Amino acid sequence: MSNKLTIAMPKGRIYEEAAELMKQAGYDLGADQDESRKLILEFPEQNIQIMMAKPMDVVTYVEYGAADIGIAGKDVLLEQDRDVYEVLDLKISPCYVAVAGLPDQPMNRIAPKIATKYPKVASDYFREQGEQIEIIPLNGSIELAPLIGLADRIVDIVSTGRTLRENGLVEYEKIADITSRLIVNPVSYRLKSDEIDRMVNKLSEVMEGEEV
Numbered sequence: 001m002s003n004k005l006t007i008a009m010p011k012g013r014i015y016e017e018a019a020e021l022m023k024q025a026g027y028d029l030g031a032d033q034d035e036s037r038k039l040i041l042e043f044p045e046q047n048i049q050i051m052m053a054k055p056m057d058v059v060t061y062v063e064y065g066a067a068d069i070g071i072a073g074k075d076v077l078l079e080q081d082r083d084v085y086e087v088l089d090l091k092i093s094p095c096y097v098a099v100a101g102l103p104d105q106p107m108n109r110i111a112p113k114i115a116t117k118y119p120k121v122a123s124d125y126f127r128e129q130g131e132q133i134e135i136i137p138l139n140g141s142i143e144l145a146p147l148i149g150l151a152d153r154i155v156d157i158v159s160t161g162r163t164l165r166e167n168g169l170v171e172y173e174k175i176a177d178i179t180s181r182l183i184v185n186p187v188s189y190r191l192k193s194d195e196i197d198r199m200v201n202k203l204s205e206v207m208e209g210e211e212v
């Protein structure tokens with residue numbers, strides 16, 4: 001009997017694409033779990049268990065071994081810098097992290113304010129640029145901050161660019177391209193290497209098939 005794998009799946013916008021990829025790899029997670037309120041789902045015939053987690057929390061579950069495997073955005077991995085193995089770029093949910101603000105608006109010269117839900121990514125970026133900044137932590141609607149004079153710039157996800165456009169903001173610099181990644185707990189990787197390798201290989205095959 002093979003070991004059961006516990007997988008932390010991100011609720012929200014990544015879920016559907018991630019579940020579709022898993023399905024093509026032979027792991028059918030059933031109906032659209034976005035419609036369900038159940039947080040732990042068992043699939044005994046496939047020997048897997050799914051945990052429905054907030055995307056930002058997936059890394060925590062995997063780092064502590066509550067889940068063997070997880071799917072997380074590279075943005076989350078850059079922000080959290082946790083002790084997990086990043087084993088596969090799933091190439092789903094593409095977007096990027098960028099610096100944006102009002103057009104033709106120079107940054108305050110002394111400690112410009114940067115609103116973001118990615119304080120580490122933003123601090124690392126501006127430190128590399130030799131800029132001393134002040135982080136204004138926010139959890140959402142980040143684009144509001146420059147509009148109401150709370151911040152000089154934002155560091156946030158851009159996907160279609162629609163949110164920036166509709167709020168009259170412009171992009172100043174791209175910081176990093178983002179896709180979702182398969183992450184693994186280091187201890188699980190040793191103890192359940194057969195099952196994990198099987199899943200990684202199947203997912204890799206699906207992705208290679210899609211590239212041609």
Ligand SMILES: Nc1ncnc2c1ncn2[C@@H]1O[C@H](COP(=O)(O)OP(=O)(O)OP(=O)(O)O)[C@@H](O)[C@H]1O
Binds near residue numbers: 073
């Ligand atoms: N337009 C986008 N905005 C935000 N995240 C995106 C976008 N496109 C792809 N992503 C990816 O999706 C992940 C976020 O998913 P989601 O928006 O469901 O999470 P969340 O922001 O934590 O949710 P919530 O808005 O409910 O707090 C990011 O970590 C990123 O990798």
Ligand SMILES: O=P(O)(O)OC[C@H]1O[C@H](OP(=O)(O)OP(=O)(O)O)[C@H](O)[C@@H]1O
Binds near residue numbers: 159
């Ligand atoms: O370039 P776009 O396609 O417009 O996508 C980018 C927007 O999507 C995300 O916000 P989300 O929808 O997660 O809402 P939030 O502001 O509550 O985080 C992100 O923070 C941007 O605001």
